[in-house]
Amino acid sequence: MAMILVLSISPLFSALIVITPSGTGDDTNLIQNALDELDAGDTLELNWDFIHKRTIYLGSDFTWI
Numbered sequence: 001m002a003m004i005l006v007l008s009i010s011p012l013f014s015a016l017i018v019i020t021p022s023g024t025g026d027d028t029n030l031i032q033n034a035l036d037e038l039d040a041g042d043t044l045e046l047n048w049d050f051i052h053k054r055t056i057y058l059g060s061d062f063t064w065i
Contacts, residue, residue, distance in 0.1 A: 014041035
């Protein structure tokens, strides 16, 4: 079963960033790095099942859809 999670900051000049699990057992850094690189309007799509063993920090201006 695949899980798709989409996160968007705002709709202006958006880009779609898609990441897939690394297969290493902990994808925290992969997810956090992708989140840190998001610009206003970008959307992050997580394809498949991710494992994270540490806290992922989100900015206060994120919108979950």
